[in-house]
Amino acid sequence: MLFSRAEKQPESHSLQRGLLELSGPFQKGMTKGIGFFEALWQQYVYLVDLEAENRLLREIIEEMKQERIQLLEFQGENDRLRSLLGFKQDFQKPLLPAEIIAKDLSGWFQTAVIDRGTRDGIEEGMAVVSVQGIVGQVMESSRGFSRVLLITDPNNAVAGLIQRSRARGIVVGNGHQLCRVKYLHRSEDVMAGDLVLASGLDGVYPKGVLIGTVLKAETKDPELFQRVAVKPSVDFRRLEEVVVLCEKRDMEEKDPP
């Protein structure tokens, strides 16, 4: 057979070519058809699974985003609590951390509600501070909650001193985010940027805790005292965690100068 095929090669070649020519279009059609269905499967039918997979991946991404946000929140909280811990170690008195849960209903009074009350040992008149500085003092307490009078309220007063010149005055709130220093004699050396600290003479706040920074100081001619505006170091709009100084100080207890 081989020999006969070898002898008849030109004819068989033509036959093969003819067969090839005949079968070619079918093969092409078949291949294209398979390719079409394969593409259909790959791009449409298979995409049903892909769509589901895509949805699943999106859900996973969303979950991971939420987890990331939570982790960032925890990290922020952790940083703040670490600062509070460091702050606590600076003080020799028992401190109680608390969270601000509400603010004053009206704009006329500057108060905030914290989630600690008499059952935690809080009493009226206790000082409330944060890592940034003085927050205010407890004005009323129930079993589980307390209202804090912020230093920006005009009814609050803190005995303060200018860190640089040691000039003393009374820091009162202006009722609207700022404070001012009263009874600061016109001869005292005060300028913008000076730090204002608690002098400790009021018997509420420990000496040296930051109150704020002098925004401007001006002297008007017939007036005996300067007009000094102070920006509190605490950002009350963003304040979340505070600590209550659980030991009330007596007026007789004086800090060393």
Place this chain on the structure above:
Amino acid sequence: MSYVIVLLFGMVAALLQSTLLRSLFPQSFVPDVFLLLVLYGSLLFPFGKGLLLAFALGLLSDLFSGAPEGLNALFSITLFVMSKAIQARVFMKGFRAIWGLTILAFALKVPYYTLLSVLFGLHFPTAADGVLIWVGEFVSSLILMPVLFYVVSKALGLQGGWFLQHQGSSPA
């Protein structure tokens, strides 16, 4: 029953205002929800029970804020009586009535606080800061007023559902 609804509404509004809204809005942009409810109550309720409601709302306002107890309660009663006295002499109807009463109430707030600071030694913000707070409170209250009254009217089930249309028709 409708008095209780208004009172409950005031409490819910106060809780929202002291938590969520205080975080969202600027510090001085705080509407006086209780004052608006007292004025609305003066248009809706008879004298006796309306007066009690005004007192209760004022007291709630004191309790929710750092104000001394009685400060807003007294102001609420004063406003309620003033509003009733005006209504007895002047025919009041519609949006202009409640708008006019609100403006009057806010105008009265300034001498009232001044009087209190003189009589009882209370400290209020200085003039410049006080004006800022007052304007913020006034503008935000005027903006909130129609929304608040519409919601309260709906909650009370008043016919028409809009405060302009039920002048003289007290809720059951």
